[in-house]
Amino acid sequence: MTNTQQPIAVSSPPDHIFPTLTGTQLERMATLGRVRSVRRDEILVDEGQRQAPFFVVRTGEVSIVRPAAGGAALVAVLRSGQFTGELNMFSNRRAIMQIRVSADGEVIELDHAHVQSLVQGDAELSDVLMRAFILRRAELIANGLGDVVVVGSEHCAGTLRIREFLTRNGHPHAYIDLDRDAGAQELLDRFGVTFDEVPVLICRGQLVLRNPSNRDITDCLGLNDPLDTERIRDLVVVGAGPAGLAAAVYGASEGLDVLVLESGAPGGQAGSSSRIENYLGFPMGVSGQELTSNAFAQAQKFGAELQVATGGSRLVCADRKYAVDMAAGGRVQARAVIVATGAEYRKLSLPNLSKYEGTGVHYAATPIEAQVCGDEEVVVIGGGNSAGQAAVFLARRCPKVYVLVRSQGLAATMSRYLIRRIEDHPSIVVHSFTEVVTLDGNDALECVSWRNNRDGRTDVHRIKHVFVMTGATPNTRWLDGCVRLDEKGFVKTGPDLTAEELAAAGWPMSRAPYLLETSRPRVFAVGDVRGGNVKRVASAVGEGSIAVALVHQALKD
Ligand SMILES: Cc1cc2nc3c(=O)[nH]c(=O)nc-3n(C[C@H](O)[C@H](O)[C@H](O)COP(=O)(O)OP(=O)(O)OC[C@H]3O[C@@H](n4cnc5c(N)ncnc54)[C@H](O)[C@@H]3O)c2cc1C
Numbered sequence: 001m002t003n004t005q006q007p008i009a010v011s012s013p014p015d016h017i018f019p020t021l022t023g024t025q026l027e028r029m030a031t032l033g034r035v036r037s038v039r040r041d042e043i044l045v046d047e048g049q050r051q052a053p054f055f056v057v058r059t060g061e062v063s064i065v066r067p068a069a070g071g072a073a074l075v076a077v078l079r080s081g082q083f084t085g086e087l088n089m090f091s092n093r094r095a096i097m098q099i100r101v102s103a104d105g106e107v108i109e110l111d112h113a114h115v116q117s118l119v120q121g122d123a124e125l126s127d128v129l130m131r132a133f134i135l136r137r138a139e140l141i142a143n144g145l146g147d148v149v150v151v152g153s154e155h156c157a158g159t160l161r162i163r164e165f166l167t168r169n170g171h172p173h174a175y176i177d178l179d180r181d182a183g184a185q186e187l188l189d190r191f192g193v194t195f196d197e198v199p200v201l202i203c204r205g206q207l208v209l210r211n212p213s214n215r216d217i218t219d220c221l222g223l224n225d226p227l228d229t230e231r232i233r234d235l236v237v238v239g240a241g242p243a244g245l246a247a248a249v250y251g252a253s254e255g256l257d258v259l260v261l262e263s264g265a266p267g268g269q270a271g272s273s274s275r276i277e278n279y280l281g282f283p284m285g286v287s288g289q290e291l292t293s294n295a296f297a298q299a300q301k302f303g304a305e306l307q308v309a310t311g312g313s314r315l316v317c318a319d320r321k322y323a324v325d326m327a328a329g330g331r332v333q334a335r336a337v338i339v340a341t342g343a344e345y346r347k348l349s350l351p352n353l354s355k356y357e358g359t360g361v362h363y364a365a366t367p368i369e370a371q372v373c374g375d376e377e378v379v380v381i382g383g384g385n386s387a388g389q390a391a392v393f394l395a396r397r398c399p400k401v402y403v404l405v406r407s408q409g410l411a412a413t414m415s416r417y418l419i420r421r422i423e424d425h426p427s428i429v430v431h432s433f434t435e436v437v438t439l440d441g442n443d444a445l446e447c448v449s450w451r452n453n454r455d456g457r458t459d460v461h462r463i464k465h466v467f468v469m470t471g472a473t474p475n476t477r478w479l480d481g482c483v484r485l486d487e488k489g490f491v492k493t494g495p496d497l498t499a500e501e502l503a504a505a506g507w508p509m510s511r512a513p514y515l516l517e518t519s520r521p522r523v524f525a526v527g528d529v530r531g532g533n534v535k536r537v538a539s540a541v542g543e544g545s546i547a548v549a550l551v552h553q554a555l556k557d
Contacts, residue, residue, distance in 0.1 A: 017135045019128055020081035021056065026108070028125065029056050032118055033110035038062075038101045045084065045099040047147065048204055050222060052095040054115045056083040060105015065098045066145055067205065075145070077102060085129070086136040087170065089115055090300035092225040094204070096140065096147050096172070119301055126301075134297060137170060146172030148221065151188065152199030153178045154372045155444055157358025158211045159199040163368055165214045168265035169223060169308060170293045214264065215328060218309040225305060229330050233259045235551055236324055236334035238312040239475070241268020242537045243527025244340030245295040246544030252302035254548060259332060260304060261324060263311030267292035268342050269472075269528070270537050272364030273386065274393040278415070279537050289366070291537070312341070317482035317520055320508065336522040336551045339479065339491060340544060343472030343528040348381070350439055360445025361466050365390035370397050373465045377402070379448055381436060382469035383410050384535075388418035390467050395427045402461075403430045404450055436466065474529045483518035483525070491525035493518055496532060509557065514550040516543060522554045 021029065038044070038060065045052040047067050055062065057078050064075040064084065075097060078084065084099050089112070110118065119126040140146060148166060150173055152159030166173045178185045178198065193200055197210035203220040218224055235251050237244045240262035251258040270276065273288035282291075299306060309328075315337065316323040323333045345363045347353060353361060362369050365380075370393065378398045380391045383405035395401045403410075403422065409432050410419050422428050433454045440447040441464075449460040474490045484492045484501050492501070494515040502512075505519035516524045524547040527533060527540035 017132060017139060018076055018078065018082050019132055020079075021083065021125075021128070022081075025125060025128070026056065026058070026081060028122065029108050029110070029118075032114050033108040035106060035108050037105070038107050039104050040101055042101040043098060044101065044107070045095050045097075047095055047098045048222075049095045050092050051112050052085075052089075052099075053112070054083065054085045054089060054110045055099065056108040056110075057081065058106040058108060060101065060107075061103035062105075062107065063100055063102040065100060066096075067098055072098070083129070083132070085115070085133060086140070087133045087297055089129075089133060090119075090297060091306075092222075094147075094222045096145075116301075116303060120303075130297070130301065134294065137172070140172040141167075141170065144172060144174040146174065147204045148173040149176065149202040150174070150199050151176045151178065151184055151202070155179070155359055156195075156198050160358050160368065160372065161214070162199055162201060162212070162217065164364075164366070165217060165265050165309075167366075167368065168267050168271050168289065168293075170296070171221060171223070214309040224307045224310065227307060227310075227330065227332070229332055231257075232333040232335060233257050234334075234555065235259070235336045235338060235548075236261065236322075236332055237338045237340055238315075238324060238478075239263075239268065239340035239342055239527075239529070240266040240296070240306060240308075241340060241342045241527060241540065242270045242292065242295070243342070243529075243540035243544040244268070244338065245292060245299055246541040247338045247340060247526065247548055248299035248304040248306065248544075249295060249302060250545045250548040251551065252299060252304035254552070256548070256551070258299075258304040259334075260299070260306040261310050261312050261326065261332070262306065262308050263327065263341075265308055266296045266306065269386075270540075272366055274365055274367070274370075274389060276537055277417070288537075312478050314478055314480045315339075315482045315523070317523070320521065322520075322523065335555055337524070338544070338547050338551070339476075339483070339518070339523065339525040339529055340527050340540075341475035341478070341529050342540075343474045345468055345472055346470050348436060348468055348470070350436065352439055356439055356441065356445040356466075360441065360464055361439070361468060363468055365393055365467050365469075369465075369467075370394060373398055375399060376464055377461070378465040378467065379404060379436070379450075379461075379463055380467045380469060381405075382471070383407060383413040384469065384471065385413075385415050385418060387467075387469040388414045388422060390469055391428050392418065392421050392425065394467070395425050399427060401425075401428045402450075402463075403428060404434045404436065405430065405432055406435050406453070408432055439466070472528065472535075476529060483520050483523060486531040488531075490531035490533070491518055491529055492531045493525050511557070514554060516547045516550060517554065521557070522551070524550060 201209040234256040237260045270288040275285040277285040311327040312324040313327040314325040377400040448463040526543035
């Protein structure tokens, strides 16, 4: 039945990933759950099952098995005191593994609701379970042990998009690179898969999707819960960057019925940061992906509902009854709304930019892009902290990193610690007063030229990868005129709104808007989308949490 007799090797300490509960912890579990006998070969959870129950082994043995073509692979064997489950225990996502009884015995079974109340009410068990669930998911990701295989090419924008979407959703996947695996290319040719249909995604061993959209992937993997559009939520948060995730964690933990809509994957701009070093409490730095995926798990632990690949397309604000229309269709209603849609990097004004976006022109510098660059020279455009971080990160791998800034230098825009690292790094070269003037190449980017605006000199370099990190424009189009914006399109809030602006917007309350409240009562804006924001993870998180306290107040008014 299994083609692997030994469990797959894990890199974290096994007693952290598969801890054994103490006798008293087992007793506490037993009071919440149902104790029952199980027989060898009984399937407790099947791969693909939603809302899989949680099991603790009292006696006997339970195996975690990964169904795979050509036989199943044994991942782990659980014995007395050990338990099943991983991060999708907190969501309604499908089980990635099968769990079957390998020796007769007794288990404690808990359903989803009981696991949720257990982790919220029992701090000790919450720690044990949370740590194990997060480490298990990390192991699955590290070993590519998922229910998805992506067959693609690093020269294809769709491949990068899909791998990033899966990674940022914390969904483990295996990757087959067509450029390195001639057999895979031959197979796709035989099935008539054209270049435009790459990448191919094999979803849950059943469906073959050709260059699917993020929404297609979400539907196939069941990343979203079925959405109840009849229920009026206390709070709809739009955007799941640091600000939106903080609002979700605080809102849900304080008893609000919270729904988060995210147009892409959770994490926002922070999720694309290779290392955040100035966030309180992380002296060694933390990757944006790690920080935001933990925040995502935390929001789910408290019961927030999160829909990915589900952008808000319009805020509906007539009659002071709020609703958000979704790009994929449908509408959700809310007593209060938190706008946390952040900002997007500005694009270069070059005519053929879009031809190279996703393959040669990048807006994030994560390990996925670094892998694609290999050992090539690269260009980073921009003088802010994100450009500095990208340059330092890429210089670990790339032989030369050119940092191009239009202004005199980095001092006015970049943190001192990053400037020092750039200055000290032998592979990073900064060109001031310089901008890219042309991008060239046939199918892929091959050549970049840049001009020094002081002496007019233009240099041409054989470079295949450009990282654009040049300031941001706010994601406010979907607000559809409902709230007052400043001259740059950011949302105005609290004391920034003048009496004239409030009168023009028809502000209906006798009180002034709360801090972070927009020109509509009970609609708040937080993080990078807000006028006057300071473009920091910490401030986005702070504003998300403050806004929740104000939502409570506004709902009482
Ligand atoms: C590469 C990089 C490195 C950085 N490094 C640091 C650092 O070291 N330290 C630091 O403090 N800050 C850093 N920053 C800045 C920091 O990441 C941002 O200030 C922070 O992410 C802002 O959070 P936010 O939630 O307000 O917005 P964002 O992070 O922009 O998140 C907004 C979210 O809303 C979603 N969205 C947009 N429109 C819609 C819609 N219509 N419907 C639904 N969802 C939508 C987006 O997909 C996104 O997920 C960095 C930024 C970048 C890009």
